[in-house]
Amino acid sequence: MAEQATRGSSTINYKDGGMRDNKEYQTRLRQTLEAGEVELLSPEMLISSRDAEHPANLIPSLCEAFYKLGWVTGTGGGISIRKGALAYFAPSGVQKERIKPEDLFVLDLRLGTYLRYPLPLKPSQCTPLFHLSFMKRGAGACIHTHSQWAVLVTLLVEQELQQRTAKGGFATWDDRSMGGITDLTGAERSLSKKRWDATPGRDAVLHRPFRISRLEQIKGIPAGQKHTDGYIDDVDLSKIEPSRPGYLSYYDTLAIPIIENTAHEEDLSASLAAAIEMYPHSSAVLVKRHGVYVWGETWVKAKTVCESLDYIFQLAIEMRKLNAPWTED
Numbered sequence: 001m002a003e004q005a006t007r008g009s010s011t012i013n014y015k016d017g018g019m020r021d022n023k024e025y026q027t028r029l030r031q032t033l034e035a036g037e038v039e040l041l042s043p044e045m046l047i048s049s050r051d052a053e054h055p056a057n058l059i060p061s062l063c064e065a066f067y068k069l070g071w072v073t074g075t076g077g078g079i080s081i082r083k084g085a086l087a088y089f090a091p092s093g094v095q096k097e098r099i100k101p102e103d104l105f106v107l108d109l110r111l112g113t114y115l116r117y118p119l120p121l122k123p124s125q126c127t128p129l130f131h132l133s134f135m136k137r138g139a140g141a142c143i144h145t146h147s148q149w150a151v152l153v154t155l156l157v158e159q160e161l162q163q164r165t166a167k168g169g170f171a172t173w174d175d176r177s178m179g180g181i182t183d184l185t186g187a188e189r190s191l192s193k194k195r196w197d198a199t200p201g202r203d204a205v206l207h208r209p210f211r212i213s214r215l216e217q218i219k220g221i222p223a224g225q226k227h228t229d230g231y232i233d234d235v236d237l238s239k240i241e242p243s244r245p246g247y248l249s250y251y252d253t254l255a256i257p258i259i260e261n262t263a264h265e266e267d268l269s270a271s272l273a274a275a276i277e278m279y280p281h282s283s284a285v286l287v288k289r290h291g292v293y294v295w296g297e298t299w300v301k302a303k304t305v306c307e308s309l310d311y312i313f314q315l316a317i318e319m320r321k322l323n324a325p326w327t328e329d
């Protein structure tokens, strides 16, 4: 395992072993963590904790649970968790149900530098996408699944789009880019339009999101999101108000944007960023023929929303088989 971390042009070598049981070191370590002086940390300390709620322990156990749900089959998908300014990522191409804390990468979001990089592993290809959710939404965790239900709803929306385009296409900007969403305020609409015009990657956001209403489980999806222009350590994310408070009501319509897939996961960054800008209230983005990204303030919230969405996607597939409409308009 790598015993070093690189900061700027200098390389710091760390020794491990023995130190973990040393009380004085533990105290200094805690003070160092509290002061945010993470450069004094041994990379091994970043993943050594007896606390089951520590990201180094949570990521392996959650990935195992997600594997059993069919969310991270064949190494794809996963979860990243943020602890303050530190973000924890799983390795790429490794069976997600067998990940160990030692396999995890730790990125300092302020420095943009890895504090732990366990060669010869590589960080998950989802890393830049997870990173976007931390920087733009102040997320505490982000989940990526390859759930078959998520993939199937993107196919059905694609089919709807093809049928609509064949009938004469899209008339207005709203119709094209917002998929006919009518519940945005005038200010949000005009801001979205400005963002839409200025955002690279917008062309890969489908002209129609997945939309569904009148389902009890919709009440498990947040109504609004926090917006940040980058993770800043001295900004208290808990003080940033979400764009809309609370959760969707039974009478709201859930809308999840869909972006085109790319040959490489990391190339989804521009379109994911565009979808996040375009849909200011959304806590998820579907990737056509691929899966879904879902984030939340905490890993518990991200997992709960992901479960609700997966349930809704599965129900939507079954509804379509029965010719039951997803929305009333």
Ligand SMILES: CSCCC(=O)C(=O)COP(=O)(O)O
Residues within 6 Å of the ligand: 074, 075, 076, 077, 078, 090, 091, 092, 093, 094, 123, 124, 125, 126, 144, 265
């Ligand atoms: C068969 S998985 C292809 C890549 C992918 O979709 C993904 O989610 C990234 O997986 P990684 O192993 O890099 O975490």
Ligand SMILES: [Zn+2]
Residues within 6 Å of the ligand: 076, 077, 144, 146, 265, 290, 291
């Ligand atoms: Zn993927």
